[in-house]
Amino acid sequence: MKMDKEIVLTYNRLKELEAELEYLKTEKRKEVSEKIKVARGFGDLSENAEYDEAKKEQGEVEVKIVSLEKMLKNAKVIDEDEIDTSKVAVGTKVKIYDMDFEEEVSYEIVGSTEASPDQNKISDESPLGRALIGAKPEEVVTVESPNGEYQVKILEISK
Structure with missing residues (x-):
């Protein structure tokens, strides 16, 4: 089954x-x-x-x-009280530094049914979301997107 x-x-x-x-x-x-x-x-x-x-x-x-x-x-x-901000997870907000575009961007990591890129809500299943899950502050992660790889640095994680 x-x-x-x-x-x-x-x-x-x-x-x-x-x-x-x-x-x-x-x-x-x-x-x-x-x-x-x-x-x-x-x-x-x-x-x-x-x-x-x-x-x-x-x-x-x-x-x-x-x-x-x-x-x-x-x-x-997701229980708001149980959200751990020591690493990126569904339910967290994350501020990243996009190394290619040299800019800071903030996102909320959500489940796929809530994704709304125009509201900076990205799915944990999107290329960026997948790369960010589990990452900690100051960590640099490589994102594998359809347009090629790029790197972002995690600046801050919050609820």
């Missing part, structure tokens, strides 16, 4: 996903069901675009519900 991959989440992200799941199961399901009912009233289902569209949306909603349920079942929530 294949084990499902553990999903690492912050408490806030867990609450967001639970709220989305609740919305999909209650309000969205009813909304789509109502669309199907209305579309059925238009008659011939073989040439009923509204019906086809509503059924398609229903399928998408159900797939999203199953996906969220699976994700939440495999969720591991």
Whole structure:
């Protein structure tokens, strides 16, 4: 039996996903069901675009519900109090010095479902995230990215 991959989440992200799941199961399901009912009233289902569209949306909603349920079942929530700032880990914020661009950049290391590069939240599975995990302050790590290797120095780790 294949084990499902553990999903690492912050408490806030867990609450967001639970709220989305609740919305999909209650309000969205009813909304789509109502669309199907209305579309059925238009008659011939073989040439009923509204019906086809509503059924398609229903399928998408159900797939999203199953996906969220699976994700939440495999969720591991990061306990803020247990975050160790002696090394880079999921849940830490890290300030690095990019040696190629000669600039300081700060990132928050998050699980893959929370990654948002435009908000400087990088996944532990990204090339930079993978290279940083386990590194300590003052350490220089090599990042293997699709564009080649580069080095960064860890300046500071915080919560």
